[in-house]
Amino acid sequence: MTYAENLKDKIIRGGYRTDKTDALPLVNEPLEELAVAANDIRRHFCGDDFDMCTIVNAKCGRCSENCRYCAQSVHYKTASKEYYTLLGTEAILKAAKHDADRGVPRFSLVTAGRTLSQKDVDQVCEEIRAIRRETKLSVCLSAGLLTGEQLAELKAAGLDRVHCNLETSRRNFPNVCTTHTYDDKVRTLKAARDAGLSLCSGGIMGLGETFEDRIDMAIDIRGLGVRSIPVNVLNAIPGTPFEHNVPLKNDEVRRIVAVYRFIIPDGYIRLAGGRGLLGDAGELALKGGANAVISGDMLTTSGISVETDFALAHKLGFTVHKSGK
Secondary structure, X not given: OOHHHHHHHHHHHHOOOOOHHHHHHHHHOOHHHHHHHHHHXXXXXXXXXXXXXXXEEEEEOOEOOOOOOOOOEOOOOOOOOOOEOOOOHHHHHHHHHHHHHXXXXXXXXXXXXXXXXXXXXXXHHHHHHHHHHHOOOEEEEEOOOOOHHHHHHXXXXXXXXXXXXXXXXXXXXXXXXXXXXXXXXXXXXXXHHHOOOEEEOOEEEOOOOOHHHHHHXXXXXXXXXXXXXXXXXXXOOOOOOOOOOOOOOHHHHHHHHHHHHHXXXXXXXXXXXXXXXXXXXXXXXXXXXXXXXXXXXXXOOOOEOHHHHHHHHHHOOOEEOOOOO
């Protein structure tokens, strides 16, 4: 029995909680055996349930933060010149209805910027109420460093989940961003949890991190009670400080997904931005522990179509549920 198989059995049979010491040896396990074991864990804890969400770029460009991967930051000169304030209820509702009509269960509003003003919060609340009134979509929001009071208002309007990526490990975070901190993000996630919202938080792979950094982030995410874990792959944008970072190979992403499944057995490990760079729309990663995707276009880059993702989920034997997880 391989190390991965033995650890898998401990997790499945005894509810064993994988710590960092357990996870590090998985980095050197044969990939195919590791992927099979991770998929066994996924099937045991999650069955064939598959979660799909789409996102809308609800407020774009001129972000004050200096995240070194981001095309929307005012600190970098990139080809992305698009800028607009909140789209407004009519445009947001049109996009939400379009995705709901295609069978998507979850819809997320994403805004550029450090946080939202009170005026923006009021507007987003109106948009959330409209979506909940006219569709059956679960609604998620990614809007930076929100406060407990703001989150309570958004929850009352019908918000279901808050997204705030940790992005990388605590150790590596200062190499990625200096205008806010890792702890700022943790505080936002804790405030969302305290407001009764579910949590979505993951990271971007390829920011110069080590595999140990990736494991450290996953363990922190688990400790916060996060159930939805986006795994983004850096799409290096010309003009950003990370424009020359070497893209991750598919096998590296597959290993990340598999290791994350060992750390968070019952979570929704969600293939997210950069999936189109893998060459197979994430199929191999979905065979090796992943069970969720962000479908459609991303914020400033193209993604995988909803129709392609429905077909892929069906091909792999998943069942796309009808309400957000």
